[in-house]
Amino acid sequence: MGQHSRRTTPRRRFLAPTLFTALSALTVAAVVTGMHSLSPSEATAASSPTRTSPAATAPASPSATAAPTTPAAPASTSPLAEPTPSSTPTPTADTPTPTPTPTPTPTATATKAPGTRTVNLGTTAAAPATSESSTVGALFSGSVAAGNHFCTASVVHSATGNLLLTAAHCLTSTDGVVFVPGYRNGTAPYGTWQVTAIHTTTDWSQKGDVDEDFAILETAPSNGRKVEDVVGANRLGTDESFGATVRLYGYPADSESPSLCTNASDKQSTYQRVIDCPSYPAGTSGGPWIDTATGDVVGAIGGYQQGGDTDDVSYSAYFDHTIATLYSQAEAAASAS
Numbered sequence: 624m625g626q627h628s629r630r631t632t633p634r635r636r637f638l639a640p641t642l643f644t645a646l647s648a649l650t651v652a653a654v655v656t657g658m659h660s661l662s663p664s665e666a667t668a669a670s671s672p673t674r675t676s677p678a679a680t681a682p683a684s685p686s687a688t689a690a691p692t693t694p695a696a697p698a699s700t701s702p703l704a705e706p707t708p709s710s711t712p713t714p715t716a717d718t719p720t721p722t723p724t725p726t727p728t729p730t731a732t733a734t735k736a737p738g739t740r741t742v743n744l745g746t747t748a749a750a751p752a753t754s755e756s757s758t759v760g761a762l763f764s765g766s767v768a769a770g771n772h773f774c775t776a777s778v779v780h781s782a783t784g785n786l787l788l789t790a791a792h793c794l795t796s797t798d799g800v801v802f803v804p805g806y807r808n809g810t811a812p813y814g815t816w817q818v819t820a821i822h823t824t825t826d827w828s829q830k831g832d833v834d835e836d837f838a839i840l841e842t843a844p845s846n847g848r849k850v851e852d853v854v855g856a857n858r859l860g861t862d863e864s865f866g867a868t869v870r871l872y873g874y875p876a877d878s879e880s881p882s883l884c885t886n887a888s889d890k891q892s893t894y895q896r897v898i899d900c901p902s903y904p905a906g907t908s909g910g911p912w913i914d915t916a917t918g919d920v921v922g923a924i925g926g927y928q929q930g931g932d933t934d935d936v937s938y939s940a941y942f943d944h945t946i947a948t949l950y951s952q953a954e955a956a957a958s959a960s
Contacts, residue, residue: 745886747902750872752805757813757854759881759911760804761874762793767801769809775874775881775910776802776840779920779950780858783957784851785816786950787840788859789909790925791823794838802842804854808879816842816850820960822953824945834894836925836940839953841960857911859950860919861942865890868915871900871937873907873924882907885915888922895927896939904934912939 750756761772774793779786787802794800800818803811820841826832842850871884884900891897896912903910908930912922922939924930931937940946 745871745884745898745900747882747884747900750881750883752807754855755857755870755913756872756881756883757805758857759872760802761806761881761906762789762818762909763801763803763815764799767803767806767809767811767815769879770876772803772806772874773876773906774908775872775906775924777872777909777911777920777923778804778851778854778856779839780851780856781950781954781957783954784849784856785842785844785957786953787818787842787850788857788911788920788923789838789840790923790930791827791836791838792925792929793909794818794821797821797840802840802850804850806874806879806881813854814845814848816845819843820953820956822949822956824949833926833929834940835945836929837923837942837946837949839950841953841957857913857918857920859942859946860914860917860921861944861947863914863917863919863921863942865896865941867921869898869912869921870915871898871903871910871912871924873903873910875902875904876906877904878906888912891927891938894941894943896922896941897927898937898939899935900937901935903931903937907937 750759758778760776760778762774762776763771764773765771774789776787776789776793779788797818797820802816802818804814804816805812818840822839822841823837824832824835827835827838845853866887866889868885868887871886872881874881882902884898884903886898886900888896888898898912903924908924910924911920912924913919914921921942924937924939926940927938
């Protein structure tokens with residue numbers, strides 16, 4: 624498609640859907656190398672306010688005291704005559720002057736230097752079972768069993784009801800690949816769906832352009848039902864704010880349940896989003912970024928460094944007209960099949 628410039632050679636943030644029998648050895652390699660993914664073509668590669676104080680209130684002028692009217696009342700011990708209602712007390716040695724309360728100086732707020740980003744890590748925990756999390760699932764190669772999932776995907780709303788969103792770097796073949804929404808602890812609570820087609824942009828397939836590291840997958844019906852009819856779907860959101868607060872889902876390769884983190888995203892570059900969320904290692908690639916304000920899916924873990932070369936920072940290619948065009952092409956192809 625050519626709309627986006629290509630960036631540096633990416634690092635991978637997923638586990639290949641092959642050689643799962645070597646998973647333990649690959650996990651050790653990932654710890655040693657610090658990367659977070661396994662290339663599908665390289666079986667031996669390593670895996671991957673300020674609060675402002677309120678203004679001080681000036682002390683109120685003391686109320687005037689009425690002159691005594693009873694003749695027998697004792698005389699005032701003050702050396703000065705009592706003030707009239709319109710007079711102001713004159714301080715003397717016997718009447719100390721009230722000390723004014725100093726006006727607090729507002730605390731200055733730190734200014735972010737150009738080109739820097741404030742780090743504000745969210746909190747990552749196991750995702751609760753909700754209608755939204757049920758639209759997110761794991762991609763498996765072969766049997767649905769612990770250790771066999773290699774990436775994350777989510778159901779994206781379509782007229783055909785059978786489309787998924789994931790990262791383009793997650794898979795190059797549909798052979799034996801199934802999607803399991805809501806997967807937890809070896810179970811498929813909603814069933815499984817066979818992946819039948821992969822749609823990526825030309826710049827990704829020919830150049831590996833990380834600014835177009837997203838894919839739309841087609842799935843076959845399962846027991847006569849389309850995946851969206853069973854678990855629902857998220858709308859595709861494009862051209863949305865880089866600073867949106869999102870819910871980030873993903874299936875770590877070493878976990879049998881999805882992780883969830885909510886945090887504000889930021890702009891990494893013209894076509895890349897970034898978010899600080901701890902503990903998003905290999906396997907989380909393709910996980911959706913769901914805008915908390917709109918409910919739209921505005922990203923998928925991938926893009927720069929194919930999702931990130933540390934577990935605590937994740938990236939996504941920016942969703943604009945490029946993915947909108949790809950989505951329309953995938954929907955048309957699914958309608959024709």
